[in-house]
Amino acid sequence: MRTPRLDVGKVDPPSFRRVAAFGGVYSNHLALEAAIADARSREVDAMVCLGDLGAFGPNPDRVFPLLREHRIPVVRGNYDDSIARGLDDCQCGYTDPRDNHYARLSYRYTLSKTSRENRTLMATFPAELRFRLGDLEVLACHGSPRRTNEFLWESTTPTHFLDKLAADAGADVILGTHTGIHWTRSWDADTGGRRTYVNAGALGRPANDGRTEVWYALLEVEGGGLSVEFVPVAYDHRALASEMRAEELPEEFVATILTGWWTTCLEILPGKERAAGRW
Amino acid sequence: MSAVATHLRPDPLPARMSKALPIAESAASPSAVEVPRVPLRALDQLWFQVSGTVCNLRCGHCFISCSPDNHSFRFLSRADVAEHLRASVSLGVKEYYFTGGEPFMNREVLGILEDTLALGPATVLTNATLLPQRTVDELAKLAHASIYSLELRVSIDGVNAEMNDAIRGEGTFERAMEAVGRLARVGFLPIVTAMQTWPDEQTDRILRSFRRVLAEVGYDRPRLKILPPLRIGAEAERDRPYADVERVNHEMMSGYPADQLLCSSARLVTAAGVWACPILLDYDSARLGDTLKEAVRRPARLAEQACYTCWVNGAICANLPGFTADAT
Numbered sequence: 346m347r348t349p350r351l352d353v354g355k356v357d358p359p360s361f362r363r364v365a366a367f368g369g370v371y372s373n374h375l376a377l378e379a380a381i382a383d384a385r386s387r388e389v390d391a392m393v394c395l396g397d398l399g400a401f402g403p404n405p406d407r408v409f410p411l412l413r414e415h416r417i418p419v420v421r422g423n424y425d426d427s428i429a430r431g432l433d434d435c436q437c438g439y440t441d442p443r444d445n446h447y448a449r450l451s452y453r454y455t456l457s458k459t460s461r462e463n464r465t466l467m468a469t470f471p472a473e474l475r476f477r478l479g480d481l482e483v484l485a486c487h488g489s490p491r492r493t494n495e496f497l498w499e500s501t502t503p504t505h506f507l508d509k510l511a512a513d514a515g516a517d518v519i520l521g522t523h524t525g526i527h528w529t530r531s532w533d534a535d536t537g538g539r540r541t542y543v544n545a546g547a548l549g550r551p552a553n554d555g556r557t558e559v560w561y562a563l564l565e566v567e568g569g570g571l572s573v574e575f576v577p578v579a580y581d582h583r584a585l586a587s588e589m590r591a592e593e594l595p596e597e598f599v600a601t602i603l604t605g606w607w608t609t610c611l612e613i614l615p616g617k618e619r620a621a622g623r624w
Numbered sequence: 625m626s627a628v629a630t631h632l633r634p635d636p637l638p639a640r641m642s643k644a645l646p647i648a649e650s651a652a653s654p655s656a657v658e659v660p661r662v663p664l665r666a667l668d669q670l671w672f673q674v675s676g677t678v679c680n681l682r683c684g685h686c687f688i689s690c691s692p693d694n695h696s697f698r699f700l701s702r703a704d705v706a707e708h709l710r711a712s713v714s715l716g717v718k719e720y721y722f723t724g725g726e727p728f729m730n731r732e733v734l735g736i737l738e739d740t741l742a743l744g745p746a747t748v749l750t751n752a753t754l755l756p757q758r759t760v761d762e763l764a765k766l767a768h769a770s771i772y773s774l775e776l777r778v779s780i781d782g783v784n785a786e787m788n789d790a791i792r793g794e795g796t797f798e799r800a801m802e803a804v805g806r807l808a809r810v811g812f813l814p815i816v817t818a819m820q821t822w823p824d825e826q827t828d829r830i831l832r833s834f835r836r837v838l839a840e841v842g843y844d845r846p847r848l849k850i851l852p853p854l855r856i857g858a859e860a861e862r863d864r865p866y867a868d869v870e871r872v873n874h875e876m877m878s879g880y881p882a883d884q885l886l887c888s889s890a891r892l893v894t895a896a897g898v899w900a901c902p903i904l905l906d907y908d909s910a911r912l913g914d915t916l917k918e919a920v921r922r923p924a925r926l927a928e929q930a931c932y933t934c935w936v937n938g939a940i941c942a943n944l945p946g947f948t949a950d951a952t
Contacts, residue, residue, distance in 0.1 A: 496944070
């Protein structure tokens with residue numbers, strides 16, 4: 346099997362003008378398929394996946410053929426790391442007993458349903474990828490450049506903290522996921538120039554906003570500046586719900602797919618993000 | 625003091641680690657044997673002892689024995705805090721926490737929060753007995769004006785007045801619950817914290833009862849945290865002090881993810897210097913310097929028995945637990 350990788354061409358590091366960034370897939374192969382089609386229709390130069398291929402959704406092996414076919418490189422997420430190594434849990438860091446209950450159900454299901462071949466592949470995913478958007482140095486990671494399972498929520502991530510992460514990593518742009526809710530911020534660095542953080546959100550489940558679409562991030566350089574657009578992806582979420590039910594996944598997970606509101610793993614949400622949701 | 629530790633035990637530390645607990649043969653005092661040290665990995669959390677050790681309550685379980693007449697530590701002024709906020713920027717601080725004593729005893733606390741929320745997220749640990757509607761409205765204004773979260777962590781140590789007031793004082797249950805209702809009505813989702821004073825098998829029932837009584841005051845999607853007891857200060861007398869063997873030694877730190885300990889990522893600013901963590905205010909061993917600059921360079925010493933609770937449960941003071949650094 347060919348390891349997914351960024352299509353580096355002849356430039357090292359590779360440089361692009363327009364890139365699609367996909368956050369946690371959580372086994373939602375239908376959303377991944379729709380997002381890839383959408384990104385291709387926008388004529389992106391490259392697509393990158395920021396990890397957590399499994400979790401939550403049904404039939405985890407179904408995302409791999411899509412990634413292979415479209416040569417999409419994957420950054421290792423905490424879930425990928427756990428599944429690849431067969432750890433006891435997903436390293437999501439939940440503390441609430443209810444959250445842990447659902448996390449365990451989901452993890453055990455995903456671990457048992459991921460083929461040995463794909464687990465071996467996951468073990469090869471890098472902790473980060475670097476590439477260029479125009480002249481901008483981009484670091485793509487899962488949680489943060491320093492920790493795979495670090496949550497970077499909009500309401501709990503100071504700009505000066507992001508600036509330190511970017512400076513320490515030597516990056517103009519940090520691209521991550523892990524939280525499941527998309528957001529971005531740009532700022533003037535003390536050392537000059539603009540820096541940007543982009544949380545691509547997740548393809549695996551809606552953004553706790555009451556919409557059934559999922560989101561990815563489209564990054565583009567034009568005239569030296571960076572633009573970030575979050576793209577809603579409509580997909581056959583009812584078909585996914587049916588597939589989840591056929592796999593006997595918890596009805597609480599199905600409800601999230603059908604309503605756009607998170608029903609589990611709420612404990613990790615900061616006050617602002619939690620208040621914006623329904624539960 | 626308002627309760628500091630907030631989260632349920634982070635899986636999988638307690639079960640696994642406590643089973644493998646190597647007991648120190650001598651349980652020697654920290655002065656007799658050099659204790660484990662924990663360097664600061666990054667200053668993610670900056671804590672402020674904003675009302676010193678002054679509190680309007682005199683709780684039976686307070687680990688630093690705060691009270692109306694405990695003036696061991698004085699209040700921090702808005703200017704004191706502002707100076708540290710400025711310093712925190714280049715240090716890359718991620719979260720700010722305010723504790724005491726009771727933070728709302730400090731008349732400058734709203735200004736302090738305004739300054740903080742211009743920079744990052746703020747969490748206030750409070751007993752919620754000094755939160756009239758006008759203060760709640762001011763807090764709501766601050767919260768809405770910032771892109772960052774303002775969290776209120778409200779200490780309530782029982783599901784009814786009988787259970788709570790036995791620890792926190794007469795009338796405190798009703799006052800705190802009313803304040804929670806006021807906070808919920810303006811859009812806050814306060815984190816209600818309770819120190820565990822019951823056997824583990826009763827926790828589910830207690831949590832259910834909490835949800836019911838909180839819903840009765842209008843808080844229908846509560847965030848709840850159960851805290852382990854810290855057996856120092858008043859709590860050592862209310863229940864029991866630590867046993868001699870409950871102490872962290874070098875063997876216990878071997879292979880242990882030190883990132884789980886609060887002192888690996890936090891410092892506490894007080895009016896009398898900077899400490900390794902908000903629990904050990906009464907211990908000189910935890911004082912790391914006069915200034916933040918000094919305190920971030922010095923490792924914390926796991927010299928006190930309260931460190932054992934952190935070792936077993938993880939960074940209990942944070943809104944979310946510490947996370948183990950990448951293992952691969």
